[in-house]
Every structure is written in C-alpha cells, then in structure tokens.
Amino acid sequence: MTHALDLRQIRKSFGPVDVIHGIDLAIGEGEFVVFVGPSGCGKSTLLRLIAGLDDPTSGDILLQGRRVNGVPASERGLSMVFQSYALYPHMSVRQNLSFGLENLRMPKAEIAQRIEAAAKMLQIDHLLARRPGQLSGGQRQRVAIGRAIVREPVIFLFDEPLSNLDAELRLQMRVEISDLHAKLGNTMIYVTHDQIEAMTMADRIVVLRGGRIEQIGAPLDLYNHPANKFVAGFIGAPQMNFLRGQLADGVLRTDCGLVRDVPFAGAGKVTLGIRPEAVGVSLHGHGDVGHGDEVIRVENYEQLGAVTYIYGAFANGEKLTVQHAHQIPLRRGQEVGVRFPTEAFHLFGEDDKALERTR
Numbered sequence: 469m470t471h472a473l474d475l476r477q478i479r480k481s482f483g484p485v486d487v488i489h490g491i492d493l494a495i496g497e498g499e500f501v502v503f504v505g506p507s508g509c510g511k512s513t514l515l516r517l518i519a520g521l522d523d524p525t526s527g528d529i530l531l532q533g534r535r536v537n538g539v540p541a542s543e544r545g546l547s548m549v550f551q552s553y554a555l556y557p558h559m560s561v562r563q564n565l566s567f568g569l570e571n572l573r574m575p576k577a578e579i580a581q582r583i584e585a586a587a588k589m590l591q592i593d594h595l596l597a598r599r600p601g602q603l604s605g606g607q608r609q610r611v612a613i614g615r616a617i618v619r620e621p622v623i624f625l626f627d628e629p630l631s632n633l634d635a636e637l638r639l640q641m642r643v644e645i646s647d648l649h650a651k652l653g654n655t656m657i658y659v660t661h662d663q664i665e666a667m668t669m670a671d672r673i674v675v676l677r678g679g680r681i682e683q684i685g686a687p688l689d690l691y692n693h694p695a696n697k698f699v700a701g702f703i704g705a706p707q708m709n710f711l712r713g714q715l716a717d718g719v720l721r722t723d724c725g726l727v728r729d730v731p732f733a734g735a736g737k738v739t740l741g742i743r744p745e746a747v748g749v750s751l752h753g754h755g756d757v758g759h760g761d762e763v764i765r766v767e768n769y770e771q772l773g774a775v776t777y778i779y780g781a782f783a784n785g786e787k788l789t790v791q792h793a794h795q796i797p798l799r800r801g802q803e804v805g806v807r808f809p810t811e812a813f814h815l816f817g818e819d820d821k822a823l824e825r826t827r
C-alpha cells in the first residue's frame with residue numbers, strides 16, 4: 469500500500485544544533501495524525517520539512533510514494549493552517565480564499581464553486597465580504613481552514629491552529645476539525661503541545677521529545693500502555709502519579725510505605741505509576757481516615773461537581789493526586805485513606821522504560 473506520507477531517517481540540523489535525530493514514520497491515506505510534545509521537541513520543524521518550507525539535512529520525504537525532497541512547497545499539493553492564521557488583512561474573506569487559486573490560473577467559475585462549498589461547510593458564507601480585522605478569532609481560523617480546503621490538498625497540515633483561541637472556542641473548533649476530517653476524508657497532520665487535542669482528534673498520536681519519537685499509537689493505547697515514563701506523564705491530565713520504589717522477587721516496596729505483590733518481572737529501583745482516577749479514596753464519617761493501603765494528608769482540593777481532585781502528600785513528602793468521581797466533604801490538613809489497585813499499576817525501570825507485566 470502506498471502511504472500518504474513516508475518519512476525515512478529524517479534529520480535536521482540548524483548549524484551545529486541537531487534538532488531532528490533520524491525520524492522514520494509512515495502515515496496512511498486518510499489518517500489523522502497528531503504530533504505532540506513539549507515546547508522545542510521539533511514538531512513544527514518536522515511539519516515545515518513535510519510542507520517544503522525547509523529542507524531536511526538528510527533523509528527522504530515521500531508523498532504518495534514520490535520523493536519530494538527539493539520540490540517547492542507550492543508543488544507538493546499540501547495546505548498548511550497556522551496558529552497566526554496568516555490571512556491578508558487588506559483583502560476580504562472571499563479574496564483571501566480565492567487568492568491562491570487565482571495564482572494557479574484556475575477558471576473563475578470553479579473558484580467560485582469551491583469557495584461556496586468551503587464557506588458553507590465552515591459556516592462562514594455570511595462573512596465573505598468582510599475583512600479579517602472584522603472577524604472574531606474563531607472566524608479567522610475558520611477562514612484560514614477554508615483557504616486550505618479550497619486548494620483540495622492531498623494532505624492538510626495544521627500547526628497549533630487553536631492556540632490563540634479561548635478554551636470554549638478551542639473545544640468547539642476541535643470538534644469542527646474532527647467533523648471536517650470525517651467529511652473530507654483527507655490525510656491530516658496536526659501539531660500541538662496540547663495532549664487533550666491529541667487525545668480527542670487523533671487516529672494516531674506521535675509523541676516527540678528532543679527530536680525523537682518516544683511512542684506512536686492510538687490515543688487510548690498510549691494512555692493505557694505508555695512505553696515509558698515520559699509518555700505516561702505527558703498523556704493524561706491530571707498527570708499520572710509517580711512514586712519511588714524498589715522491586716525484588718515480584719514484591720514492590722514504595723518509599724511511601726506500600727508493600728505489594730506485583731505481576732512484574734525485574735529488580736532494583738523502579739517508579740510506580742498510577743493515574744489519579746485509579747486511586748481509591750476512603751473516608752469514614754466526618755474526616756476520619758478510612759481503611760486504605762496508605763494515608764495521605766490533604767494539601768489542597770478542587771470540587772468541580774462532576775469530579776473532585778485531591779492534592780495530597782504522604783508522610784515522606786511524596787505527592788499524590790487523586791481524581792474522585794463523586795462529591796465528598798474535604799478539608800485541608802485532614803488525612804484520607806487511599807487504595808492502590810494492582811491492575812492499575814505501571815512500573816518503570818531505572819531507564820524510565822515501562823516494565824512488562826508477567827500476567
């Protein structure tokens with residue numbers, strides 16, 4: 469099968485600084501792939517290499533099986549949507565949408581028809597006569613997406629397109645971009661540092677750190693089976709809890725006092741990972757400590773109605789975040805029993821790699 473995109477051993481250096489360290493990646497036709505990672509991990513650089521806005525130092529880029537190294541951006545059949553929208557302020561929305569097509573000498577009737585279809589899909593048909601300055605941030609981003617759509621690209625490239633929008637609008641646009649992908653069926657590559665965008669939009673997530681791929685997988689694969697501590701900590705909010713410990717002969721002893729038979733092989737220093745929602749809470753009556761495996765002291769808490777977040781600490785100072793699905797009475801300084809179900813354990817070795825379960 470021909471892939472929409474193949475990256476083969478892509479490296480990129482800026483002068484003496486190596487930014488991308490040999491990336492191999494194949495993206496299938498119609499896939500929605502999200503590149504995610506902390507600031508400076510090389511996501512935008514990688515996207516720019518794919519777009520043809522920059523050249524790799526070495527390695528090959530193939531679009532639908534054809535090597536495109538050195539092919540100018542305008543001839544790659546890709547459209548890019550930027551965080552900054554990059555609209556022409558002195559042109560109307562309609563002109564912003566038609567500009568690129570006119571440059572391709574496309575017949576006027578076809579341009580008009582494409583603009584009409586895209587404007588309708590994005591619900592900006594009533595805004596075509598306005599200038600970007602007369603639009604809200606969300607409307608501007610829709611115009612920028614419209615400009616990408618009218619070009620009918622083989623691949624859409626998005627570089628943090630929602631970063632300038634407020635939380636509510638981000639959520640709405642996330643859903644709209646997912647809908648757009650479902651309607652159009654094009655391959656889409658989306659760069660973000662926001663793991664929630666990655667979790668909600670991607671068919672597959674590529675987690676990058678320091679110019680290397682840490683893990684590739686479907687959102688829930690990464691959530692349930694992170695390959696290492698970095699991915700475990702990056703995917704999921706609030707973050708997975710990490711507790712120091714020792715493993716020997718199938719027995720885990722954490723520094724905070726937990727002793728437990730665990731189905732993991734290996735020995736030596738380990739980190740126990742457990743997600744906030746997997747930790748059980750027990751309260752007896754008014755603030756009495758219930759029966760738990762261990763006790764934390766509540767340092768802070770947040771009652772959101774649907775969920776309660778408890779930010780606690782063990783006697784040894786290690787922190788624990790608990791996400792509880794019910795409303796419970798809490799006060800700072802009280803002690804709460806916490807339970808650790810073994811099924812929810814992730815163990816990471818000294819090299820931060822996830823240990824395999826033995827059963």
Ligand SMILES: Nc1ncnc2c1ncn2[C@@H]1O[C@H](COP(=O)(O)OP(=O)(O)OP(=O)(O)O)[C@@H](O)[C@H]1O
Pocket residue numbers: 482485487505506507508509510511512513514661
């Ligand atoms: N033109 C350049 N010259 C020198 N260094 C660069 C250049 N462009 C990017 N870099 C460096 O390459 C690294 C990766 O940058 P890149 O913009 O790809 O990161 P990113 O993951 O997109 O980060 P962010 O989320 O902050 O945009 C950074 O350390 C950056 O400083």
